[in-house]
Amino acid sequence: MKFLHLISVNLRRKKLRTLLTAGSFMVALLLYGLLMTIKVALSGGVDVAGADRLVVLNRVSLIMPLPISYKEQIQRIPHVADLTFATWFGGYYQDMKNFFPNYAVDPESYPRVYSEYLLSEEELAAFRADRQGCIVSPPLAERFGFKVGDRIPLEGTIWQGTWELNARGIYEVSRGEMLTSEMWFQYDYMEERRQFFKGTVGWYVVKVDDPANAMEVATAIDTRFRNSPFETKTDTEKAFAAGFANQIGNIRLLILSIGSVVFFTLLLVTGNSVAISVRERTGELAVMKTVGFSDASILTLVMAESLVVSAVGGGIGLLLAKFFTLGGDPTGGMLPYFYLPGRSMLAGFGVALAAGAGAGIIPAVGAMRLKIVDALRRV
Amino acid sequence: MVRVDGKGSGAVVELRNLDKKYYRGEEEIDVLRGLNLDVDAGEFIAFMGPSGSGKTTLLNLIGGLDTPTAGTVRVNGDEISALSGRKLAAWRARNIGFIFQMYNLIPVLTAFQNVQLPLLLTGLGRAERRKHVEAALGLVGLSDRMNHYPRQLSGGQEQRAAIARAIVTDPKILLCDEPTGDLDRAAGDEILDIISRLSKEYGKTVFLVTHDPMAAKRASTVLHLDKGTLLECTADGQLVCGTEEVRR
Known part of the structure; x- marks a missing residue:
């Protein structure tokens, strides 16, 4: 001193x-x-990826879909605790430059598997009850001034047309770094209106009972669908996020x-x-x-x-x-x-x-x- | 008592068969050759001699700033020529006070902080350090300038601050390398008064290197260095010891 x-x-x-x-x-x-x-x-978001979640993709490419019928088959694999799925929609709000990530998700299982995104019982129930319901993230709500109850028209880029959605909730997060601009809406709404890739999902997210079993489950899933028309590639969510980043x-x-x-x-x-x-x-x-x-x-x-x-x-x-x-x-x-x-x-x-x-x-x-x-x- | 024949014993400074060589490229330069010196406690020795005669080198060897090529340097019973760098630094801090011609104060520190520098190496607390520094500055008559930076002091005041820094740890030996060389006569006399007082009243053993015969007169013994050999100047002005060649 x-x-x-x-x-x-x-x-x-x-x-x-x-x-x-x-x-x-x-x-x-x-x-x-x-x-x-x-x-x-x-x-x-490699850093915020869950250690107990696996992402199942089409082996050919991220943009190729997987059949919705895989859901039951994956659920039967040992150590699978829960399962959900989502599809990249690629819509924008009003103008192309107002682009943000938006997915069609299963309203029942998606909030359950991603339990770190916090929604009130009322918001969850409203989202599940409304086929055109959607959930927005806080940054997105702030960016466009969305409030619960707003009507949000989304312009489709993959599946053309205007998709009318109703904001049914704005989630909260347990960690600040999880805040991201995104929107979820009901898979069924997309499924009934889209013209192609019907009966498919973009990817599955599998929650395992113990992170120690993750690799065993990943191997079992890929083995299960080997030599099928839609072979899978299963990885941890962290590896998926990292792989996504490496495309850049x-x-x-x-x-x-x-x-x-x-x-x-x-x-x-x-x-x-x-x-x-x-x-x-x-x-x-x-x-x-x-x-x-x-x-x-x-x-x-x-x-x-x-x-x-x-x-x-x-x-x-x-x-x-x-x-x-x-x-x-x-x-x-x-x-x-x-x-x-x-x-x-x-x-x-x-x-x-x-x-x-x-x-x-x-x-x-x-x-x-x-x-x-x-x-x-x-x- | 001072002896240059190597026959003394129990002196506070004891040099035996001291050689110091420097090398300039291939050339070997003998600065000190087979030098012997015994100095008792409380003596005031002045080293005189032409430039390059080895006065400063001798001072550096006594102070443990340099190591001899051959021979031994024993101060207060410690053979410092055998001490390692770290031990030598600690030994210097305890036993030696240095006063340089150019004062060598640190310009970004006040007089107080400059004087306090050696005390930072001791276990003294802040209050004790302050007490020691104030006493040292008081002794050299600089109490009213302790918060001044070196640039705010005159040459004489700077040298007084340097003396305070040299004595703040209460060393037994003071080594002064031309302390008045950069001062006018009046300021130089003030400095020499302080050094004489430190020898007479406080019992410090003082070694003074000087070219100035007036300064040398303050010493109890004047030793001449020439061609690496010491010659003692007796009361009747005769040079004793050294080689025949040097005496001639």
């Missing part, structure tokens, strides 16, 4: 340099935070590449700044050693300066990124999951500290190895 003042005055002696170095950390970590937010957004591109590689460039640039910028700072203070460091500061304490002081700059700059950058994401999806629904996860912030802070340590270590070792006699001669 008694050395904090020394660290503080050394950082304040060239305020502009310290500010610019901390600023480079701030910008880099702000960029990192936004990249991680976009990664989460494009990953389509290798986001992880992209983030890693940008992150590496930023990290390396930070190392150079900060390393140079600390090295200059140490060189300017050669005489002072020699005096400190003369009065009894050990090599280790000199190393620690220089490292601490570098770490403080990285922690403060990086911390502010991450907080700014978090603050930005609190405003919600800036695209108005194109990025349904828009948040910066806490563990990404922690990882970012770790990266900032690592960059600070990496940048400080060479000048710090140089300061530690400084020979007092040589340094004093230069004063």
Whole structure:
């Protein structure tokens, strides 16, 4: 604690340099935070996927349907605790640019399997009783000003025409990061009006009795429908979300590449700044050693300066990124999951500290190895 | 008592057969050659000699800032030439006070904070540190300037702050490397008064490197260094010891 003042005055002696170095950390970590937010957004909710849910798709492609008749067959497979299904509808509200995810779902089982989306008994009953009923998410309701009881005309893109829906509920969520722009409406309503793919669903969602049995159930489902006209591909919901994200591109590689460039640039910028700072203070460091500061304490002081700059700059950058994401999806629904996860912030802070340590270590070792006699001669 | 013949014993500073060489590329430079010195506690020694004669090098060896090429340095019974870097740093903090020609205060710290610097390495609490710093600054007559930064002090005041920093841990030995070299006569005299007082009233063993005969006169013993050898100047002005060549 008694050395904090020394660290503080050394950082304040060239305020502009310290500010610019901390600023480079701030910008880099702000960029990192936004990249991680976009990664989460494009990953389509990998982080909020349930560990006990499996998604059953057509083996050929995500856009190919599966027969509705599979429902009973899947239900009979051991360890299947519950089952629901949904179909991607692809509608928009009033204008093409007002696009948001909307699905035709089974009104009985879907809210049951996705129990983390909270609806009141009244809303559930109203949704189930109204064939044209729909449930909207809070961000969607806020975006278009939907209220329970509103009539919502949806323009179909796959199945053409205007689909009149009635808002019967707005769900709540147990975790903020689950908030996404989406709408559910009754499968039966779509089924009776659509012109093709009748008797099919887009995908099944299977809830297993124990996450430990997930792979066993997935194998059993795929085995059950092998060599049928509609072979299945079953995966955990997390893997499904990740696979969906990978259709956009290798986001992880992209983030890693940008992150590496930023990290390396930070190392150079900060390393140079600390090295200059140490060189300017050669005489002072020699005096400190003369009065009894050990090599280790000199190393620690220089490292601490570098770490403080990285922690403060990086911390502010991450907080700014978090603050930005609190405003919600800036695209108005194109990025349904828009948040910066806490563990990404922690990882970012770790990266900032690592960059600070990496940048400080060479000048710090140089300061530690400084020979007092040589340094004093230069004063 | 001061001896340069290597025959003393029980002195506070005891140098034996001290060699120090520097290397400039392929060239080997003998700075000190087979030097012996015994200095008792409370002595005030002045080292004089031409530039490059090894005065500062000798001071650095006594203070544990440098290590000899050969020979031993024993201070207060500790053979410091055998101590590791970490132990040597701790030893310096306890036993030695350094005063430099250019003061070497840290510009971003006030006089108080500069003087407090060596105390940060001790286990003293904040209040105790303050007491020690105030006492040291009081002793050099700088109590009214303790919150001033070095740039707000005159050269003489800066050097007084540097003396306070050197004595704040109450070391037995003070090493002064041309402490008046950058000061005018009046300010230099003030500094020498303080150093003399520290020797006489507080019993510090003082080693003073100087080119100034007036400054050297303050010392109880003047030792001349030439070509790496020590010569003692006796009361009648005769040089004793050293090689025949140097004496001639």
